[in-house]
Amino acid sequence: MPTTLDPTRRRLLGAAVISAAALSQTPTAAAAGRQDAKVSGGSPPALRTVQANGLEISYAEVGPSNGPPVILLHGWPYDIHAFEAVAPLLVSQGYRVIAPYVRGYGPTRFLSPDTIRNGQPSAVAFDTVAMMDALRIKSAILGGFDWGARSADIIAALWPERCRGLVSVSGYLIGSQAGGSKPLPPAAEFQWWYQFYFATERGRAGYEANRRPFNRLIWQLASPKWSFDDATYARSADAFDNPDHVAIVIHNYRWRMGLAEGEARYDAFEAKLAAAPTIGVPTITLEGDANGAPHPEPSAYAAKFTGPYVHRLVEGGIGHNLPQEAPGPFAQAILDVTRL
Template sequence: MSPSNSLRFIKAGELKVAYLVVGPEHGTPVILLHGFPYDVHAFDETSELLAEAGCYCVIPYLRGYGPTRFLCASSSRSGQQASLGTDLLALMDALKISKAVLGGFDWGGRAACVVSAIWPSRVKGLVSCGHGYNILDINASTEPLAPEQELRLWYQFYFHSERGRRGLACNRKELCELLWRLWSPTWNFSEATYAQTSLAFENPDFVDVVIHSYRQRFDVIPGDHSKENIERQLAALPNITVPTIVLEGEDDGVETQHMEKERSKFTNLQEHLIVPGIGHNFPQEAPIAFYHAIMKLVHMD
């Protein structure tokens, strides 16, 4: 890798974070955050375009993915939203990034929304994919959804069981590829594209972090007690006040409804786009649209 596109490591909070740097370090900071089950390669094309435009892109592997590791063996392998948000904040502190444009989807979009809601002074702008407001309402998690949406969440209920844990541990490559196909039914990704990302799932903490995420959000198991204060703040479903663009794929196989009730949670919504022919992995499926959304926020005063 060249110096402008290199893998680096830094101690940040509970983690030794592995992250890519793309673009000049004097440029506007842009932090790009992947979801489950994806990795940093979701932003390969977008980050190169942003670098050409003079942006400084930081693209971390989330906890439980790729070369990112916990610093302490006794740390909770939490996958809850408060942990994802504090990981992002700790990374910004470690890199001395006082303010950045944040862009993410799935878990990464959740981390970006958490920081935007609780620490808005650190965020120049937010690009959030899916239905946009990715902060989970844990208090409502035990209420049934429409049957079609419950069907789409089969993998989450599967992970609630020990059979599901073993299934993820033994069949992680096959299971995650199935999710790619179900969630992005019109994306004709290659075997090589998937193989490149699936290496990130070999992280020794991947299974523990994923299982905790999907059990804690349904109140099946407790969260990390050290994150209780942040979870209390998130339970209030705070508004997001930073300039925001929401991007939705019309063919997203996870979401059945477009952003409606969540719209009121954004008090500075700049744009809401629904793009046909695009599924759940918006940045990798529609890198040009994602790039333009980031750049619109980069150029805002």
């Protein structure tokens, strides 16, 4: 029978010190944290690093080292603080929780200045597989949103043996350059305005110069009913100061439109993804009832999940950053997915 999080315990754990200790590492982030996330007793543990796929990946880890592993993957333009209230809920149930900074975010760094700053989806997803190899994690529950959901989808499709269960906000997000070249209805094209902006050199320069106000605008548009405060945004915005952030973001969106090339070593992965493979691992997809970002309708992708599958609508004005806006339902999906 699925474990159900007690509502009172959920509220208490949502403000637990684990979240602040694990996910607020820099002095700036710690000082800017909400008052209900202050650490009481002891110093926050340092972020950990592991070398994988040409990167030194920085990640937060909480929970018992022998617990069932859960890997939580953030999207653009967000960071691991999206999971700060999710992590303690999972730790309370005995899970080992790992939240890595995606390439181009936070302290994650390329090991060589000569490495291509590649943001294509299969490369971003393979970073997680390589990290799992380096940490000797054979399989894990994967949960994510935005880019993170896409990476989790890709891993579940291409390496199902590495994914015990999948929790994907906005469902099936696997795409291809061929698919990205097809025009959409005008209203749908309008929602992707930033992708067309990034396709221009003016857009690249504008994002470089204005990444913090630009990404704050994305937060507001993607989650129109989420009244986040300045401190909440500032903690995540520090991750955009990564020296490779702009290059990775611009390459990602240009690659989708066929305006930038990927790396040949990922060609075989992309060929498989272009066929829109089904996903057979146990899956729960989630959608907020006020998601202002472009996203597919659940009915459009339900057939892509051929294993045990449930879709859940999370109500209450929940937008695109579902784990941070609704940590309880997101954590509950992680707990439930391997019991479908």
